[in-house]
Amino acid sequence: MIRTPDGPAPAPAPGPTRPDHPTRPDHPAPAGDLAPAEHPARYEHPALPGELRWRRPRGADQARVLAVLDDWWGGFGGEAGSRQRALLLPRLFFQHFADTSVLGEAADGRLTAFLIAFRSAAQPDAAYIHFVGVDPALRRRGVAAGLYRWLFAQAAADGARRVEAITSPGNATSVAFHTALGFRIIPGQRTVDGVDVQVDVQVDYDGPGLHRIAFTRPLTHADTSPASAG
Numbered sequence: 527m528i529r530t531p532d533g534p535a536p537a538p539a540p541g542p543t544r545p546d547h548p549t550r551p552d553h554p555a556p557a558g559d560l561a562p563a564e565h566p567a568r569y570e571h572p573a574l575p576g577e578l579r580w581r582r583p584r585g586a587d588q589a590r591v592l593a594v595l596d597d598w599w600g601g602f603g604g605e606a607g608s609r610q611r612a613l614l615l616p617r618l619f620f621q622h623f624a625d626t627s628v629l630g631e632a633a634d635g636r637l638t639a640f641l642i643a644f645r646s647a648a649q650p651d652a653a654y655i656h657f658v659g660v661d662p663a664l665r666r667r668g669v670a671a672g673l674y675r676w677l678f679a680q681a682a683a684d685g686a687r688r689v690e691a692i693t694s695p696g697n698a699t700s701v702a703f704h705t706a707l708g709f710r711i712i713p714g715q716r717t718v719d720g721v722d723v724q725v726d727v728q729v730d731y732d733g734p735g736l737h738r739i740a741f742t743r744p745l746t747h748a749d750t751s752p753a754s755a756g
């Protein structure tokens with residue numbers, strides 16, 4: 527115990543209460559979670575489906591998202607796929623890319639959808655969509671399209687002129703979804719079967735054996751307009 531001339535030192539004051547982290551003076555929130563400003567207005571965009579609550583992700587949401595990945599991806603890629611997906615979403619995305627990302631919850635707080643995206647630090651004209659997932663019970667209702675249009679609007683208004691994304695060969699749903707949203711598949715070194723078509727693949731894109739399909743879509747002034755949410 528630390529002693530002062532007047533007796534034991536007073537206990538340190540507890541830290542500020544954080545809604546996304548249990549308040550324990552001996553177990554403070556990780557430093558990277560201490561994001562300052564919320565941007566609630568950003569999440570009141572007409573592209574975001576109204577029946578769900580949308581907000582900026584926080585560091586503490588990472589564990590909740592990891593917990594649904596295998597279910598939402600339907601075990602795609604087996605154990606290797608599961609390991610790869612979990613490693614693609616370290617906590618830093620929920621800390622440092624929160625303003626260009628969005629998380630949806632049902633009225634009871636259940637996680638329903640998420641989008642992790644960011645503006646390229648090296649290519650100011652580009653935005654990048656890293657991960658998107660929708661609860662299987664809410665599929666084919668335009669939820670993911672709404673999340674993408676929300677990102678298109680933010681990025682286009684901030685000066686981006688294109689948006690990029692990748693997916694794994696074999697994820698035919700993802701290919702169909704991106705194509706429907708106006709993405710073009712970048713020519714690759716090999717093709718694989720897609721839905722009705724052969725799809726170009728970037729061989730070893732993310733490392734030996736980690737082939738990817740790469741998408742790009744231009745952003746125009748029309749993407750900034752709420753009308754593009756339709």
Ligand SMILES: CC(C)(COP(=O)(O)OP(=O)(O)OC[C@H]1O[C@@H](n2cnc3c(N)ncnc32)[C@H](O)[C@@H]1OP(=O)(O)O)[C@@H](O)C(=O)NCCC(=O)NCCS
Pocket residue numbers: 598599656657658659660661664665666667668669670671672693697699700702703704706707
């Ligand atoms: C891909 C995914 C995000 C799409 O979410 P969603 O909310 O169901 O998609 P939307 O309802 O917005 O679909 C928009 C359009 O994409 C296309 N599309 C979406 N899912 C499709 C499917 N299973 N088959 C064919 N086309 C599909 C359709 O053209 C659809 O429009 P329509 O329903 O009017 O025909 C969702 O299936 C998912 O979470 N999959 C698992 C995770 C994943 O693979 N993520 C992508 C790689 S990171």
